[in-house]
Amino acid sequence: MIFNPKSFGAKADGSHDDTNAIQQAIDKAFFSGGGRIVLKNGVFLSGTIYLKSNISLEIDASACLLASPDINSYGSDTHHNRYRNEPELDRCFIFAENADNIELCGNGIINGNAEFFPNSNNIYRPMMIRFLNCRNIRLHDLRLYNSAAWTTAFLDSERIFISNIDIKNSKNYNGDGLDFDGCSHIFVSGCSIQGTDDNLCLQSSSLPVNDVHISNCSFSSVCAAIRIGLKSIGSISDVHISHCSMKNVWREGIKIECSEGGNISDINIQDITMNDVSRPIFILLNNRFEPDDLGSSLELDHIPEIGTMSDIIISDIIASDSDEMRNTHYRFDDDVMGSPKFAGIRIDAEKNHPIRNLTLRNISYKFIGGVKLSDIPNEYPEVIDKLIDCDILSSENYYPDWSRASFMDIRNIIGLNVRNIQCFAIYPDERRGIITENVQFSDNSDNL
CATH class of the missing domain: 2.160.20.10 (Single-stranded right-handed beta-helix, Pectin lyase-like)
Incomplete structure (x- = not known):
């Protein structure tokens, strides 16, 4: 009726x-x-x-x-x-x-x-x-x-x-597109999302997130395109993302963070084209809780133990920069999002809680480059277990705001499988191209 x-x-x-x-x-x-x-x-x-x-x-x-x-x-x-x-x-x-x-x-x-x-x-x-x-x-x-x-919140x-x-959400801060917290059996296809924050976000404040299918979407964001985690009190698993494009993303294209305990596993991301994306891939396993920090869950009242992250496959990625990426990009007037020294693929974890079973396959990355060693500090911070050293400055999402490698910086992984990785800089870059530290490669992996 x-x-x-x-x-x-x-x-x-x-x-x-x-x-x-x-x-x-x-x-x-x-x-x-x-x-x-x-x-x-x-x-x-x-x-x-x-x-x-x-x-x-x-x-x-x-x-x-x-x-x-x-x-x-x-x-x-x-x-x-x-x-x-x-x-x-x-x-x-x-x-x-x-x-x-x-x-x-x-x-x-x-x-x-x-x-x-x-x-x-x-x-x-x-x-x-x-x-x-x-x-x-x-x-x-x-x-x-x-x-x-936010445009949507599915809870x-x-x-x-x-x-x-x-979706076009570019007028204010918190310009998210599709946000899912504690949801299951999610099917997203054929969407176009433009905004000032996370275009599409999967999070778990308590209930698990699973059986997620995202395909044939386009993303453009002052912040991140696809974000999995940060809120990770529960588990996030069985996520399938494919056949998507990203353009003019001033922070991360694919962003996976397990920062509040819990578990993130069984993630399969493939066939993604990125144009002018500051960090094509960013993966982080740590723990955090700051009472005055907007990035912590309302349901969390303490620093959690570091959770687990495993069984992630990211494949068939084409990422390329234009001269636009020589610029520093802002959200509104003074909120810096990205710059050449910030950019690159970065994967990190606390050394006693490594990420397990990560596959990077068929990745082509044309990076703007042009960074000099004098542009960045000499020391690069580690990821700190905040239950042990809560007052030590830790490497996390927004810090440091530079990368020590021009293409890929990978630390603290058990079972890293890389195949067919191709990277080159448009402008000469004085940093090392690829850095691996405390990484155990799988038996059939290529060398980096």
């Missing part, structure tokens, strides 16, 4: 508040056993919308669902952002909890109205979509533009199907 919010008083003129009319249509459909809520012919201005089971919210190509510019239009009962010290991102535009069989679709636009929310880390800014403990979610054939914070949910979504 189709329900039209205009039948409940929606004006669809972009200036009148249509929240109540849209919600009445959803509630009517829900109590009728389910149905389609169709927005057509106009701009529907709204605050928080609460989706429910067996509801399809369809934004027609003739319509735009526009987020209210008033933060008071957004409910305070839409769960919370799970990053420590980011309560200003708790509110959201479209919310569902404990719902089954929900859909967002329609070839139209959902606009987060980011211009009306300050670009600040301490002012309330609503996320666009948050689904908590939901099952059988379908998100397809939509344009998700200008979120004031503790399963059977998520996302296809043909165009």
Whole structure:
């Protein structure tokens, strides 16, 4: 059954508040056993919308669902952002909890109205979509533009199907695209994502993440394209990523971090093309907890033991730089993201907790180069076990902001298998090309 919010008083003129009319249509459909809520012919201005089971919210190509510019239009009962010290991102535009069989679709636009929310880390800014403990979610054939914070947050949910979504989130900090925390059975295909933070993120604040399939997507980010981890209290496994492209990514293309205990394993990434990506591959196994650091889980209140990372295959990667990569890149005015001395493939772990069984195969990397030894410090820090030496400065994601090797720096691996690695610099670089330290190669590996 189709329900039209205009039948409940929606004006669809972009200036009148249509929240109540849209919600009445959803509630009517829900109590009728389910149905389609169709927005057509106009701009529907709204605050928080609460989706429910067996509801399809369809934004027609003739319509735009526009987020209210008033933060008071957004409910305070839409769960919370799970990053420590980011309560200003708790509110959201479209919310569902404990719902089954929900859909967002329609070839139209959902606009987060980011211009009306300050670009600040301490002012309330609503996320666009948050689904908590939901099952059988379908998100397809939509344009998700200008979120004031993250575009999506899928939390503790399963059977998520996302296809043909165009995301542009470049107005504010925290411009994430698709974020999954504690989710399983995830299928993402045919999406284009542009933003100021992680384009696609897999994390585990507690529940495991598994059975993930990502294919035929394009990514462009001021920060990272694909991020697996940081939040890794639970496990992340059985992840398959293929046939994707990345362009103008000022930090990492493929970023895997196990930093809060837990386990990351059985990751297969293949057939990725990268153009102008500062760090094509970044992998880190460590432990961290800083009470004032935005990068720690709200659920974590102590430094965890170092977890485990194993059985990762990254293959068929073509990464190439243009002269654009001679520049230092910023997020907005003064937030440095990357530069030639920062770039390169970097894989690291604490020496007593090595990464196990890592395969790098068929990788071609054309790096901008041009770095002189006088541009970087002599000493390069190790990854420190923070349970043992919590006050020693440790090598991690944002530190150091330089690389000691021009192409690849790999430390503390047991079972490294490399095959057919080709690297060259466009401009002469004074650093060593490839550095391996405390690495045990597998029996059938090539030498580096």
